[in-house]
Amino acid sequence: MVEAKAFDLTGRVAIVTGAASGIGRACAQVLAEAGARVVGADVTGGPSVARVDVSSAEQVEALVRDVHQEHGRLDIMCNNAGVMHDGSVLETTDEELDRVLAINFKGVFHGCRAAARVMTRQGHGTIVNTASSVIDTPAPGTACYASSKAAVVQLTKTLAIELAPQGIRVNAVAPGLVHTGITDRHFRRPDGSLDAEQRTRKLTEMAALVPLGRVGEPVEIAQAVWYLASDAAGFVTGQVLRANGGAAMP
Ligand SMILES: NC(=O)c1ccc[n+]([C@@H]2O[C@H](COP(=O)([O-])OP(=O)(O)OC[C@H]3O[C@@H](n4cnc5c(N)ncnc54)[C@H](O)[C@@H]3O)[C@@H](O)[C@H]2O)c1
Incomplete structure (x- = not known):
């Protein structure tokens, strides 16, 4: 195969969760530009995005079943x-803990399990999970979020071993700070409006801690996902690709 062709996703069928905004939306766009038929899913729904709450195993299973039925495959x-x-x-309530784990960890587990059922039957496929650079940088106030992402990494590695005999690859991307709706949330005033000045000041401060000197763009994470999802990563499984501007080098 000509090397560049290994990135071609023509004929592949992909599902991206969290596709209504930020990194997920960029992933859906990049995979589609690479030739894949992409089904986006998000709890908010949206134009060309199926309404799916990943914390519900039933909803994720229905999504995967519908995509498989309509397209005949899930790659x-x-x-x-x-x-x-x-x-x-000390501040985290049981409700907050349950919610974060239900979406960030169980949501990924539901997606992995539903996809793995289809992929093991069809004999091929690849899974890419989104972790976070917080897995490498313990910091006050991040226990709940970081633990959910650490669990995603362990799930990724374990499933990679379980599915390797069938040639199914499972990897994770660990983004550093990327400018999206998640980061904007920190800069909302009580009335919901965005404090753009504070955002610029804080992001500039945070960018100074990144060796590349800036925060990332969603498309830069999407391109890492594209690589992992493509045949170019054919010998890569159970790995965490850190797209973080050099912010963590474990
Ligand atoms: N932006 C960053 O700096 C950064 C860094 C590291 C990791 N991440 C991870 O990247 C992923 C994407 O985040 P983003 O930065 O694009 O944020 P975002 O808020 O722009 O996008 C997240 C999307 O997930 C959707 N979502 C939330 N709960 C859901 C549910 N229960 N079911 C289905 N969809 C749901 C939201 O509606 C939203 O569209 C997340 O897993 C996040 O933890 C982000």
Whole structure:
């Protein structure tokens, strides 16, 4: 195969969760530009995005079943949907803990399991999960979120071993700070409006801590996902691709 062709996704069918905004939307666009037929899913729904809550195993299974029935295959599953959480262990309520784990960890588990059922039957496929650079950088106030992402990494590695005999690859991308709706949330005033000045100041401060000197763009994470989802990563499984501007180098 000519090397560049290994990135071609023509004829592949992909699902991307959390596709209504940010990194997920960029993933859906990039995979589609690479030739895949992409079905986006998100709890909010939206234009060309199926309304699916990944914390519901039933909804995720129905999504995968519908896509398989309509397209006859599922080649790429991107379990990307996630929510942020800030708060020390002492401040975190049971409800917050349950919600973050239900979306960030169980949501990915549901997607992995539903996709793996189809992929093992069809004998091929690849899964890409979205973790986070917080897996490498413990910091006050991140226990709930970071633990959910660490669980995603362990799930990714374990499933990679379980599915390797069938040639199904499972990897994760660990984005550093990327400018999306999740990051904007920190800069909302009580009335919901965006404090753009504070956002610029804070993002500039945070960018200074990144060796590349800036925050990432959603498309830069999507391109890492594209690589992992493509035949170019044919010998890559159970790995975490850190797209973080050099912010963490474990
Ligand atoms: N932006 C960053 O700096 C950053 C860094 C590291 C990791 N991440 C991870 O990247 C992923 C995408 O985040 P983003 O930055 O694009 O944020 P975002 O808020 O722009 O996108 C997240 C999407 O997930 C959807 N979602 C939330 N709960 C859902 C549910 N229960 N079911 C289905 N969809 C749901 C949201 O509606 C939203 O469209 C998340 O897993 C996040 O943890 C983001």
